[in-house]
Amino acid sequence: xxxxxxxxxxxxxxxxxxxxxxxxxxxxxxxxxxxxxxxxxxxxxxxxxxxxxxxxxxxxxxxxxxxxxxxxxxxxxxxxxxxxxxxxxxxxxxxxxxxxxxxxxxxxxxxxxxxxxxxxxxxxxxxxxxxxxxxxxxxxxxxxxxxxxxxxxxxxxxxxxxxxxxxxxxxxxxxxxxxxxxxxxxxxxxxxxxxxxxxxxxxxxxxxxxxxxx
Amino acid sequence: xxxxxxxxxxxxxxxxxxxxxxxxxxxxxxxxxxxxxxxxxxxxxxxxxxxxxxxxxxxxxxxxxxxxxxxxxxxxxxxxxxxxxxxxxxxxxxxxxxxxxxxxxxxxxxxxxxxxxxxxxxxxxxxxxxxxxxxxxxxxxxxxxxxxxxxxxxxxxxxxxxxxxxxxxxxxxxxxxxxxxxxxxxxxxxxxxxxxxxxxxxxxxxxxxxxxxxxxxxx
Numbered sequence: 167x168x169x170x171x172x173x174x175x176x177x178x179x180x181x182x183x184x185x186x187x188x189x190x191x192x193x194x195x196x197x198x199x200x201x202x203x204x205x206x207x208x209x210x211x212x213x214x215x216x217x218x219x220x221x222x223x224x225x226x227x228x229x230x231x232x233x234x235x236x237x238x239x240x241x242x243x244x245x246x247x248x249x250x251x252x253x254x255x256x257x258x259x260x261x262x263x264x265x266x267x268x269x270x271x272x273x274x275x276x277x278x279x280x281x282x283x284x285x286x287x288x289x290x291x292x293x294x295x296x297x298x299x300x301x302x303x304x305x306x307x308x309x310x311x312x313x314x315x316x317x318x319x320x321x322x323x324x325x326x327x328x329x330x331x332x333x334x335x336x337x338x339x340x341x342x343x344x345x346x347x348x349x350x351x352x353x354x355x356x357x358x359x360x361x362x363x364x365x366x367x368x369x370x371x372x373x374x375x376x377x378x379x380x
Numbered sequence: 381x382x383x384x385x386x387x388x389x390x391x392x393x394x395x396x397x398x399x400x401x402x403x404x405x406x407x408x409x410x411x412x413x414x415x416x417x418x419x420x421x422x423x424x425x426x427x428x429x430x431x432x433x434x435x436x437x438x439x440x441x442x443x444x445x446x447x448x449x450x451x452x453x454x455x456x457x458x459x460x461x462x463x464x465x466x467x468x469x470x471x472x473x474x475x476x477x478x479x480x481x482x483x484x485x486x487x488x489x490x491x492x493x494x495x496x497x498x499x500x501x502x503x504x505x506x507x508x509x510x511x512x513x514x515x516x517x518x519x520x521x522x523x524x525x526x527x528x529x530x531x532x533x534x535x536x537x538x539x540x541x542x543x544x545x546x547x548x549x550x551x552x553x554x555x556x557x558x559x560x561x562x563x564x565x566x567x568x569x570x571x572x573x574x575x576x577x578x579x580x581x582x583x584x585x586x587x588x589x590x591x592x593x594x595x596x597x598x599x
Contacts, residue, residue: 190450194409196474197457198416205480206465207419214492215415220404223496260499261418265546282388282532284432285448290499294414297406298398300448306390309534309587310577318396329573329585333388335530336566336590337428337502338546365398 224293225364233358263290278369280308281334288339342369389534410449425463429556433528504563519599528556544568564593
Protein backbone atom coordinates (compact mmCIF):
# COMPACT_ATOMS: atom_id res chain seq x y z
CA UNK A 167 0.00 0.00 0.00
CA UNK A 168 1.09 3.50 -0.68
CA UNK A 169 0.96 4.50 2.99
CA UNK A 170 4.35 2.90 3.29
CA UNK A 171 5.76 5.91 1.44
CA UNK A 172 4.01 8.33 3.75
CA UNK A 173 5.24 6.79 6.98
CA UNK A 174 7.60 9.64 7.67
CA UNK A 175 4.77 12.14 7.47
CA UNK A 176 3.01 10.30 10.27
CA UNK A 177 6.00 9.70 12.49
CA UNK A 178 5.74 13.10 14.13
CA UNK A 179 2.20 12.33 15.31
CA UNK A 180 3.19 8.98 16.67
CA UNK A 181 6.13 10.35 18.59
CA UNK A 182 3.86 12.99 20.06
CA UNK A 183 1.77 10.18 21.57
CA UNK A 184 4.69 9.11 23.74
CA UNK A 185 8.06 7.44 23.57
CA UNK A 186 6.81 3.87 23.11
CA UNK A 187 6.60 4.01 19.35
CA UNK A 188 10.12 5.29 18.89
CA UNK A 189 11.31 2.71 21.39
CA UNK A 190 9.76 -0.15 19.43
CA UNK A 191 11.03 1.29 16.17
CA UNK A 192 14.56 1.32 17.57
CA UNK A 193 14.22 -2.21 18.92
CA UNK A 194 13.10 -3.50 15.52
CA UNK A 195 15.95 -1.70 13.75
CA UNK A 196 18.47 -3.09 16.24
CA UNK A 197 17.06 -6.60 15.84
CA UNK A 198 17.16 -6.46 12.05
CA UNK A 199 20.74 -5.20 12.19
CA UNK A 200 21.74 -7.95 14.62
CA UNK A 201 20.10 -10.73 12.60
CA UNK A 202 21.63 -9.40 9.40
CA UNK A 203 25.11 -9.19 10.90
CA UNK A 204 24.74 -12.70 12.30
CA UNK A 205 23.81 -13.92 8.84
CA UNK A 206 20.40 -15.15 10.01
CA UNK A 207 18.32 -13.00 7.65
CA UNK A 208 18.91 -11.34 4.31
CA UNK A 209 17.46 -7.80 4.39
CA UNK A 210 16.48 -8.16 0.73
CA UNK A 211 14.33 -11.12 1.76
CA UNK A 212 12.67 -8.91 4.37
CA UNK A 213 12.02 -6.27 1.69
CA UNK A 214 10.52 -8.88 -0.60
CA UNK A 215 8.25 -10.32 2.11
CA UNK A 216 6.95 -6.85 3.03
CA UNK A 217 6.33 -6.02 -0.62
CA UNK A 218 4.54 -9.33 -1.16
CA UNK A 219 2.02 -8.77 1.62
CA UNK A 220 1.67 -5.02 1.02
CA UNK A 221 1.05 -5.18 -2.70
CA UNK A 222 0.44 -8.68 -4.05
CA UNK A 223 -1.59 -10.71 -1.55
CA UNK A 224 -4.81 -9.07 -0.41
CA UNK A 225 -8.60 -9.25 -0.35
CA UNK A 226 -8.93 -8.73 -4.10
CA UNK A 227 -7.86 -12.38 -4.36
CA UNK A 228 -10.76 -13.54 -2.24
CA UNK A 229 -13.14 -11.28 -4.16
CA UNK A 230 -12.13 -13.08 -7.37
CA UNK A 231 -12.96 -16.40 -5.73
CA UNK A 232 -16.38 -15.19 -4.59
CA UNK A 233 -17.16 -13.63 -7.96
CA UNK A 234 -16.26 -16.87 -9.72
CA UNK A 235 -18.49 -18.82 -7.34
CA UNK A 236 -21.40 -16.46 -8.02
CA UNK A 237 -20.89 -16.61 -11.76
CA UNK A 238 -20.12 -20.31 -12.19
CA UNK A 239 -22.35 -22.81 -10.34
CA UNK A 240 -19.96 -25.70 -10.99
CA UNK A 241 -17.11 -23.70 -9.46
CA UNK A 242 -19.26 -22.93 -6.43
CA UNK A 243 -19.87 -26.64 -5.90
CA UNK A 244 -16.12 -27.29 -6.06
CA UNK A 245 -15.43 -24.39 -3.70
CA UNK A 246 -17.82 -25.69 -1.07
CA UNK A 247 -16.56 -29.26 -1.44
CA UNK A 248 -12.80 -28.61 -1.53
CA UNK A 249 -12.00 -24.95 -1.07
CA UNK A 250 -8.23 -25.43 -1.05
CA UNK A 251 -8.28 -26.96 -4.54
CA UNK A 252 -10.91 -24.58 -5.91
CA UNK A 253 -9.04 -21.51 -4.66
CA UNK A 254 -5.79 -22.90 -6.07
CA UNK A 255 -7.49 -23.01 -9.49
CA UNK A 256 -7.33 -19.20 -9.39
CA UNK A 257 -3.69 -19.29 -8.30
CA UNK A 258 -4.13 -18.44 -4.63
CA UNK A 259 -2.22 -20.81 -2.37
CA UNK A 260 0.31 -20.85 0.44
CA UNK A 261 1.05 -19.57 3.89
CA UNK A 262 -1.97 -19.45 6.19
CA UNK A 263 -4.24 -20.79 3.48
CA UNK A 264 -2.92 -24.32 3.27
CA UNK A 265 -6.20 -25.91 4.35
CA UNK A 266 -9.18 -23.82 3.28
CA UNK A 267 -12.89 -24.23 3.95
CA UNK A 268 -15.53 -21.99 2.34
CA UNK A 269 -18.82 -21.48 4.17
CA UNK A 270 -21.87 -20.16 2.37
CA UNK A 271 -24.18 -17.45 3.67
CA UNK A 272 -27.84 -17.99 2.88
CA UNK A 273 -31.08 -16.33 4.00
CA UNK A 274 -31.16 -18.89 6.85
CA UNK A 275 -27.47 -19.06 7.87
CA UNK A 276 -25.01 -16.23 8.44
CA UNK A 277 -21.36 -17.25 8.93
CA UNK A 278 -18.80 -15.18 10.83
CA UNK A 279 -15.09 -15.99 11.27
CA UNK A 280 -12.89 -15.19 14.27
CA UNK A 281 -9.75 -16.48 15.96
CA UNK A 282 -10.24 -15.99 19.69
CA UNK A 283 -6.82 -17.38 20.69
CA UNK A 284 -4.57 -15.39 18.33
CA UNK A 285 -5.57 -13.88 14.99
CA UNK A 286 -5.56 -16.71 12.43
CA UNK A 287 -6.70 -15.42 9.05
CA UNK A 288 -6.65 -16.75 5.46
CA UNK A 289 -3.73 -14.78 4.04
CA UNK A 290 -3.73 -16.01 0.41
CA UNK A 291 -7.30 -14.84 -0.16
CA UNK A 292 -7.64 -11.91 2.26
CA UNK A 293 -4.07 -10.72 2.87
CA UNK A 294 -2.99 -9.78 6.37
CA UNK A 295 -5.78 -9.09 8.87
CA UNK A 296 -7.00 -5.58 9.69
CA UNK A 297 -6.42 -4.19 13.18
CA UNK A 298 -10.06 -4.67 14.19
CA UNK A 299 -9.92 -8.42 13.43
CA UNK A 300 -6.90 -8.70 15.76
CA UNK A 301 -8.46 -6.47 18.44
CA UNK A 302 -9.30 -7.83 21.87
CA UNK A 303 -12.79 -6.40 21.40
CA UNK A 304 -13.48 -8.57 18.34
CA UNK A 305 -11.70 -11.68 19.59
CA UNK A 306 -13.61 -11.63 22.87
CA UNK A 307 -17.03 -10.58 21.60
CA UNK A 308 -17.45 -12.54 18.36
CA UNK A 309 -18.25 -15.82 20.11
CA UNK A 310 -20.42 -14.58 22.98
CA UNK A 311 -22.26 -11.78 21.17
CA UNK A 312 -21.89 -12.16 17.40
CA UNK A 313 -25.12 -10.25 16.79
CA UNK A 314 -23.69 -7.35 18.77
CA UNK A 315 -20.59 -7.50 16.57
CA UNK A 316 -22.72 -7.49 13.43
CA UNK A 317 -24.68 -4.52 14.77
CA UNK A 318 -21.41 -2.61 15.16
CA UNK A 319 -20.85 -3.23 11.45
CA UNK A 320 -24.40 -2.12 10.65
CA UNK A 321 -25.96 -5.54 10.06
CA UNK A 322 -29.05 -6.72 11.94
CA UNK A 323 -30.39 -10.24 11.40
CA UNK A 324 -33.71 -11.74 12.44
CA UNK A 325 -33.96 -14.24 15.31
CA UNK A 326 -34.79 -17.02 12.85
CA UNK A 327 -31.41 -16.67 11.11
CA UNK A 328 -28.71 -18.95 12.52
CA UNK A 329 -25.57 -16.97 13.24
CA UNK A 330 -22.76 -19.48 12.85
CA UNK A 331 -19.42 -18.40 14.30
CA UNK A 332 -16.24 -20.22 13.23
CA UNK A 333 -13.44 -19.98 15.80
CA UNK A 334 -10.24 -20.70 13.84
CA UNK A 335 -8.47 -22.80 16.45
CA UNK A 336 -6.50 -25.07 14.08
CA UNK A 337 -4.82 -24.71 10.67
CA UNK A 338 -8.13 -24.69 8.80
CA UNK A 339 -8.78 -21.23 7.40
CA UNK A 340 -12.32 -20.10 6.66
CA UNK A 341 -13.62 -17.95 3.82
CA UNK A 342 -17.22 -16.74 3.94
CA UNK A 343 -19.05 -16.89 0.63
CA UNK A 344 -21.44 -13.95 0.96
CA UNK A 345 -24.91 -13.99 -0.56
CA UNK A 346 -24.97 -12.64 -4.08
CA UNK A 347 -26.64 -9.23 -3.90
CA UNK A 348 -30.00 -8.58 -5.49
CA UNK A 349 -29.68 -6.64 -8.72
CA UNK A 350 -26.36 -8.21 -9.68
CA UNK A 351 -27.75 -10.44 -12.43
CA UNK A 352 -25.96 -9.87 -15.70
CA UNK A 353 -22.80 -8.47 -14.15
CA UNK A 354 -19.56 -10.08 -15.30
CA UNK A 355 -16.99 -11.46 -12.88
CA UNK A 356 -14.96 -8.24 -12.76
CA UNK A 357 -18.05 -6.26 -11.83
CA UNK A 358 -19.16 -8.88 -9.31
CA UNK A 359 -15.73 -8.85 -7.65
CA UNK A 360 -16.16 -5.10 -7.05
CA UNK A 361 -19.14 -5.91 -4.82
CA UNK A 362 -17.12 -8.23 -2.56
CA UNK A 363 -15.54 -6.44 0.38
CA UNK A 364 -12.97 -7.95 2.71
CA UNK A 365 -15.43 -7.61 5.59
CA UNK A 366 -18.11 -9.57 3.72
CA UNK A 367 -15.66 -12.49 3.38
CA UNK A 368 -15.03 -12.43 7.16
CA UNK A 369 -18.79 -12.33 7.60
CA UNK A 370 -19.26 -9.05 9.47
CA UNK A 371 -21.09 -7.44 6.55
CA UNK A 372 -22.95 -8.43 3.42
CA UNK A 373 -21.60 -7.92 -0.08
CA UNK A 374 -22.36 -4.50 -1.55
CA UNK A 375 -25.43 -3.90 -3.66
CA UNK A 376 -24.71 -2.75 -7.20
CA UNK A 377 -24.61 1.03 -7.21
CA UNK A 378 -23.75 1.29 -3.51
CA UNK A 379 -20.68 3.31 -2.63
CA UNK A 380 -17.64 1.07 -2.13
CA UNK B 381 -2.35 -22.46 29.50
CA UNK B 382 -5.14 -20.33 30.93
CA UNK B 383 -3.63 -17.10 29.61
CA UNK B 384 -4.99 -13.68 28.72
CA UNK B 385 -4.72 -14.64 25.06
CA UNK B 386 -7.72 -16.96 25.56
CA UNK B 387 -10.24 -14.13 25.23
CA UNK B 388 -13.33 -15.76 23.77
CA UNK B 389 -16.37 -14.66 25.77
CA UNK B 390 -14.64 -11.97 27.84
CA UNK B 391 -16.30 -8.60 28.37
CA UNK B 392 -15.08 -5.06 28.66
CA UNK B 393 -12.78 -4.51 25.67
CA UNK B 394 -15.02 -1.81 24.22
CA UNK B 395 -16.12 -1.16 20.65
CA UNK B 396 -14.41 -2.91 17.73
CA UNK B 397 -13.83 0.30 15.80
CA UNK B 398 -13.02 -0.74 12.23
CA UNK B 399 -10.80 1.68 10.32
CA UNK B 400 -11.70 2.86 6.83
CA UNK B 401 -9.10 2.36 4.07
CA UNK B 402 -6.67 0.77 6.46
CA UNK B 403 -3.06 0.28 5.31
CA UNK B 404 -1.54 -3.21 5.55
CA UNK B 405 1.08 -1.84 7.93
CA UNK B 406 0.54 1.38 9.89
CA UNK B 407 4.26 1.95 10.41
CA UNK B 408 7.33 0.78 8.56
CA UNK B 409 8.57 -1.15 11.62
CA UNK B 410 5.40 -3.28 11.63
CA UNK B 411 6.21 -4.61 8.17
CA UNK B 412 9.84 -5.20 9.17
CA UNK B 413 8.91 -7.16 12.30
CA UNK B 414 6.26 -9.15 10.41
CA UNK B 415 8.80 -10.16 7.77
CA UNK B 416 11.64 -10.70 10.24
CA UNK B 417 9.55 -13.13 12.25
CA UNK B 418 8.39 -14.92 9.12
CA UNK B 419 11.93 -15.13 7.72
CA UNK B 420 13.32 -16.29 11.07
CA UNK B 421 10.67 -19.02 11.26
CA UNK B 422 11.91 -20.25 7.87
CA UNK B 423 15.21 -21.17 9.54
CA UNK B 424 13.28 -24.18 10.83
CA UNK B 425 14.21 -23.83 14.49
CA UNK B 426 10.62 -23.66 15.72
CA UNK B 427 7.17 -24.47 14.36
CA UNK B 428 4.05 -22.29 14.14
CA UNK B 429 2.60 -23.69 17.37
CA UNK B 430 5.76 -22.95 19.36
CA UNK B 431 5.60 -19.49 17.80
CA UNK B 432 2.03 -18.99 19.02
CA UNK B 433 2.90 -20.29 22.47
CA UNK B 434 5.75 -17.76 22.69
CA UNK B 435 3.11 -15.02 22.35
CA UNK B 436 0.89 -16.66 24.96
CA UNK B 437 3.76 -16.84 27.45
CA UNK B 438 4.20 -13.05 27.46
CA UNK B 439 3.66 -11.34 30.80
CA UNK B 440 -0.15 -10.86 30.84
CA UNK B 441 -0.03 -7.11 31.52
CA UNK B 442 2.54 -6.73 28.75
CA UNK B 443 0.38 -8.78 26.36
CA UNK B 444 -2.67 -6.63 26.97
CA UNK B 445 -0.70 -3.38 26.65
CA UNK B 446 0.94 -4.41 23.36
CA UNK B 447 -0.22 -4.01 19.80
CA UNK B 448 -0.30 -7.06 17.52
CA UNK B 449 3.10 -6.43 15.95
CA UNK B 450 4.61 -5.53 19.33
CA UNK B 451 3.62 -9.05 20.37
CA UNK B 452 5.29 -10.40 17.23
CA UNK B 453 8.46 -8.56 18.25
CA UNK B 454 8.41 -9.76 21.86
CA UNK B 455 7.76 -13.35 20.83
CA UNK B 456 10.45 -13.22 18.12
CA UNK B 457 13.00 -12.20 20.74
CA UNK B 458 11.88 -15.08 22.97
CA UNK B 459 12.05 -17.56 20.09
CA UNK B 460 15.52 -16.43 18.99
CA UNK B 461 16.89 -16.72 22.51
CA UNK B 462 15.27 -20.09 23.22
CA UNK B 463 16.49 -21.47 19.87
CA UNK B 464 20.03 -20.33 20.68
CA UNK B 465 20.13 -18.02 17.66
CA UNK B 466 20.72 -14.85 19.72
CA UNK B 467 21.30 -13.91 23.35
CA UNK B 468 19.47 -11.34 25.42
CA UNK B 469 22.66 -9.25 25.51
CA UNK B 470 22.98 -9.35 21.74
CA UNK B 471 19.35 -8.29 21.29
CA UNK B 472 19.68 -5.47 23.83
CA UNK B 473 22.95 -4.21 22.34
CA UNK B 474 22.31 -5.03 18.68
CA UNK B 475 25.91 -6.27 18.50
CA UNK B 476 26.75 -9.89 17.68
CA UNK B 477 28.80 -11.56 20.42
CA UNK B 478 29.69 -14.69 18.51
CA UNK B 479 29.74 -16.33 15.10
CA UNK B 480 26.44 -17.32 13.47
CA UNK B 481 25.27 -20.89 14.06
CA UNK B 482 26.46 -23.25 11.34
CA UNK B 483 24.28 -25.17 8.92
CA UNK B 484 21.27 -22.88 8.69
CA UNK B 485 19.62 -22.30 5.31
CA UNK B 486 18.83 -18.58 5.19
CA UNK B 487 16.00 -17.80 2.73
CA UNK B 488 17.03 -15.63 -0.20
CA UNK B 489 14.80 -13.03 -1.86
CA UNK B 490 14.36 -15.43 -4.76
CA UNK B 491 12.91 -18.01 -2.34
CA UNK B 492 10.10 -15.74 -1.15
CA UNK B 493 7.54 -16.36 -3.89
CA UNK B 494 7.97 -20.11 -3.70
CA UNK B 495 7.82 -20.24 0.10
CA UNK B 496 4.79 -17.98 0.44
CA UNK B 497 2.90 -19.74 -2.35
CA UNK B 498 3.72 -23.23 -1.13
CA UNK B 499 3.04 -22.77 2.56
CA UNK B 500 3.39 -25.63 4.96
CA UNK B 501 1.44 -28.84 5.26
CA UNK B 502 -0.22 -29.54 8.59
CA UNK B 503 -2.09 -32.59 7.36
CA UNK B 504 -0.37 -35.91 8.12
CA UNK B 505 -0.62 -38.81 5.71
CA UNK B 506 -1.16 -41.68 8.14
CA UNK B 507 -3.94 -44.22 8.11
CA UNK B 508 -5.86 -43.66 11.35
CA UNK B 509 -9.49 -44.55 11.92
CA UNK B 510 -11.60 -41.53 12.90
CA UNK B 511 -13.00 -41.96 16.40
CA UNK B 512 -16.02 -39.80 15.60
CA UNK B 513 -18.28 -39.36 12.59
CA UNK B 514 -20.37 -36.42 11.45
CA UNK B 515 -23.42 -36.17 13.72
CA UNK B 516 -21.81 -37.81 16.75
CA UNK B 517 -22.34 -36.05 20.07
CA UNK B 518 -19.15 -35.32 21.99
CA UNK B 519 -18.10 -33.55 25.15
CA UNK B 520 -14.91 -31.53 25.44
CA UNK B 521 -12.42 -32.38 28.14
CA UNK B 522 -12.15 -30.21 31.22
CA UNK B 523 -8.39 -29.89 30.90
CA UNK B 524 -6.29 -26.93 32.03
CA UNK B 525 -2.81 -27.72 30.72
CA UNK B 526 0.10 -25.44 31.56
CA UNK B 527 1.41 -25.69 27.99
CA UNK B 528 -0.09 -24.74 24.64
CA UNK B 529 -3.68 -25.70 23.90
CA UNK B 530 -6.16 -24.83 21.18
CA UNK B 531 -9.21 -25.81 23.23
CA UNK B 532 -10.48 -22.41 24.40
CA UNK B 533 -11.59 -22.04 28.00
CA UNK B 534 -15.10 -21.02 26.97
CA UNK B 535 -15.61 -24.43 25.35
CA UNK B 536 -14.30 -26.81 28.01
CA UNK B 537 -16.63 -29.48 29.43
CA UNK B 538 -19.27 -28.58 26.85
CA UNK B 539 -21.41 -30.79 24.66
CA UNK B 540 -21.27 -30.45 20.90
CA UNK B 541 -21.82 -32.32 17.66
CA UNK B 542 -19.23 -33.34 15.05
CA UNK B 543 -19.92 -31.10 12.04
CA UNK B 544 -16.95 -31.96 9.81
CA UNK B 545 -14.12 -34.47 9.87
CA UNK B 546 -11.06 -32.65 8.49
CA UNK B 547 -8.68 -35.62 8.50
CA UNK B 548 -5.45 -36.26 10.38
CA UNK B 549 -3.42 -33.22 11.39
CA UNK B 550 -0.43 -32.34 13.55
CA UNK B 551 -1.80 -31.87 17.09
CA UNK B 552 -1.04 -28.24 17.93
CA UNK B 553 -1.20 -28.75 21.70
CA UNK B 554 1.65 -31.28 21.48
CA UNK B 555 3.60 -29.53 18.77
CA UNK B 556 3.41 -26.16 20.56
CA UNK B 557 4.61 -27.72 23.81
CA UNK B 558 7.56 -29.51 22.12
CA UNK B 559 6.01 -32.97 22.59
CA UNK B 560 6.17 -34.00 18.93
CA UNK B 561 3.45 -33.98 16.27
CA UNK B 562 1.07 -36.61 17.76
CA UNK B 563 -0.96 -36.73 14.51
CA UNK B 564 -4.67 -37.33 15.06
CA UNK B 565 -8.07 -36.46 13.64
CA UNK B 566 -9.19 -32.87 13.58
CA UNK B 567 -12.91 -32.06 13.63
CA UNK B 568 -15.17 -29.04 13.43
CA UNK B 569 -17.38 -29.35 16.48
CA UNK B 570 -20.67 -27.45 16.51
CA UNK B 571 -21.90 -26.06 19.84
CA UNK B 572 -25.21 -24.39 20.53
CA UNK B 573 -24.50 -20.82 21.64
CA UNK B 574 -26.67 -21.58 24.69
CA UNK B 575 -24.49 -24.55 25.65
CA UNK B 576 -21.49 -22.23 25.75
CA UNK B 577 -22.97 -18.98 27.02
CA UNK B 578 -26.24 -19.81 28.71
CA UNK B 579 -29.92 -19.12 28.14
CA UNK B 580 -29.44 -15.47 27.21
CA UNK B 581 -27.75 -16.56 23.96
CA UNK B 582 -30.05 -16.64 20.90
CA UNK B 583 -31.62 -20.07 20.42
CA UNK B 584 -30.69 -20.31 16.74
CA UNK B 585 -26.99 -19.46 17.06
CA UNK B 586 -24.03 -21.83 16.99
CA UNK B 587 -20.26 -21.70 17.41
CA UNK B 588 -17.97 -24.09 15.54
CA UNK B 589 -14.53 -24.85 16.89
CA UNK B 590 -11.77 -26.94 15.32
CA UNK B 591 -10.76 -29.52 17.90
CA UNK B 592 -8.57 -32.59 17.89
CA UNK B 593 -9.37 -36.11 19.02
CA UNK B 594 -7.56 -35.59 22.35
CA UNK B 595 -9.89 -32.70 23.23
CA UNK B 596 -13.00 -34.84 22.90
CA UNK B 597 -14.82 -37.72 24.60
CA UNK B 598 -17.98 -39.49 23.46
CA UNK B 599 -21.10 -38.08 25.09
